[in-house]
Amino acid sequence: MSRATVGKLAAYEDAGGEGFTPEGEAVVYLGAAGGERAAAIARQATSVLAVEKSPVAGLRLVERAKAQADLVPVVGDARQPEAYGPLVPELGLLVQDVAQPDQVEIFLDNADRFQPERGYLAVKARSIAVDRPPEQVFDRARERVAEEAAVREIVSLDPHHEDHVMIVADFDGASP
């Protein structure tokens, strides 16, 4: 895990992204690992629901949550949003950093269910395909997100995270 390095959101801001402003928002963070970054966001947001699949990382996440009231831990799979759905409040921001082959679909499923206003998807090219050029993987990911949302930005996270981009998308957020 890239514990010692700059986080994906910080790298995105560093690279000239428009910015991530969680103040006053409810946030869902998928792929929170030990919760280092989710906790930092929770200090500004109204709350962060942090979802992490690995039970070992989950141990650290829970310890951190015990010390911070607005960090709500879920040890579960982001592919099963049904499982943590009841805990998700009316949502402002969806942040995802899971490094999985189906990361784009995971992001869209969660967005579809929880209807955030805006989503931040960290895409790792090598998790999706090692045998295709990253640019091609990113294009495909952007196109796929654009089918469901308005893509605001796609920002390369080099040099902090090689072959990663952040895709920022606006969902209309209107409840049915």
Added chain:
Amino acid sequence: MVSRALATQWFGVFLYEDDDLVDRELFPARAEAIARRLEAVATGQLLDEERQMLDGVEDVRVADERLLTHAATMEGPVPRARQRPADHDLDPALRQEAAIDRAEAAIEAQLSAEGRHLVQAVAYLDETHEIENRMIERLTSWFRLHAPALVDEVDDGVELARLVARHDDREAIARALDVDPGMGSALDPNEMRALEGLAASIVQQAQAREPLERFVTELAREMAPNIAQLTTPAIAARLIQHAGGLEELAKQPASTIQMLGAERAVFQHLTEDAPPPKHGVIFRHPMIHEAHPDDRGSIARAMAAKVAIAARADALTGNDIAGELEADLQARVDEIQRVGRRRAMRGSDR
């Protein structure tokens, strides 16, 4: 016709008609009670509160698959998280408290479930190894009767099996290897088919082992990152298997950890007067088996002591302490080897 929807939030179940809240069933305002319901939802069950609310109404839109098991429901858009706890006189802090309860239970269940998977997978890995080795021995000794020169040419059993499985007779194999088939008794066609079948089983067995080995090392790395880094993922997996799980391993003293996996040797020592075994699974670590024989015992002891600490971190806190442990261990090993060399210079036969 009214349009109904049911939404479950962490503190209760809510029924809407034409977007207005018409009914609610609140959960007991205690973290454990809520955590229990979160678990039921996560495992796909219908909550009692949901059932009560659905009985007696019809055509209710729901978002979750688990709710579709009730006859009154159909899939459709549902108002998301519209209720706030404060609107129902509930303390919002209960949400985090219940989530922590639930997460702790999920961690507990998963860690021990993973341990059980690992124990099975490692045991199976050993079994496939043993079966494969036996089949290779059979193939080698049998095929040697027909083509001793060919068998000598190939030193890897699986490779030999691949050749036998792929070619129709020993001449074809000899051509593939570009060697003289040499002497050897003739092959009956049925005998050749039988040998091919045996060879094909070996190849298949070897192929099946790859994903199994990947599963084991990846799971070991995930479950026990500290032990895996300090030793190797394969050693970590075997330590967990011999202890019967990560939690069990974390309870063992270093002296036991040092011997894990040496059980059979211990038994032989007791029953057959064999020499006492010195090391268990951790002996496979290059740091130990590449060391001077006189130093191995001390290094194994030092490593077992660090593994004991790593196991407690992996099982209890999840803290990453492998780097420190590695540095400590290296320092200790340098010290052991320095003392060993000094002893050697003083004249003992080293």
